[in-house]
Amino acid sequence: MTDxxxxxxxxxxxxxxxxxxxxxxxxxxxxxxxxxxxxxxSLDRISTEMGKPIESISPQEIGTWIASDRTLQAQIEIDASFASFFTHLVLSSLNPLKQAARSTGVAIDNLSVLQVITWFEQEAARRVRENP
Incomplete structure (x- = not known):
């Protein structure tokens, strides 16, 4: 994965x-x-800091990490609901990331950006074929 x-x-x-x-x-x-x-x-940073694979991080741990992340503090100070909003976005993205990981045969931790883009593009093409 990228640094x-x-x-x-x-x-x-x-x-x-x-x-x-x-x-x-x-x-x-x-x-x-x-x-x-x-x-x-974000999940990669959480995984690195917690020392465990993305798949084993709970939604509560994700929310706690986001709420305490120094790089997000400015946003949280401006809008108290930002932490909840960003946590929801991260959690919502887990499902397609899991599907992309299964499709490519790698763990989420090892997905590359190109693999994510390719998976979304393939899914878009599949939807077009199934719903012309």
């Missing part, structure tokens, strides 16, 4: 944003892809 600590507060590199933008998906699907990548980056 996310070097990305600072940017959740997508310029190259990754361009790859999402170039994917054959609707705007809504591209947005969901970006959210999943943001969630994966």
């Amino acid at each position: 996310f600590t070097q990305l600072s507060t940017n959740f997508l590199t310029t190259d990754e944003a361009a790859r999402v933008d170039a994917a054959l998906m609707s705007s809504q699907e591209k947005f969901a892809t970006r959210l999943a990548i943001y969630a994966l980056r």
Whole structure:
């Protein structure tokens, strides 16, 4: 997996944003892809700090970590509901990340951004085929 600590507060590199933008998906699907990548980056940080795999982190641990994360404190101070909102986004993204991991045959911890984008693009194409 990418070393996310070097990305600072940017959740997508310029190259990754361009790859999402170039994917054959609707705007809504591209947005969901970006959210999943943001969630994966957050989950990777949580996993690293807790010393356990993403799959074994509970929703409560995710919420507690987000509420106490120094990099999110400014947002939380501006809007007290931000921690809850961001926790919900991360938890909602777990399902597609689990599906992408199963599809690629790797643990969520080992998913690459490209694998996430590819999975979302394949799912978009499948939905188009099934619902012309």
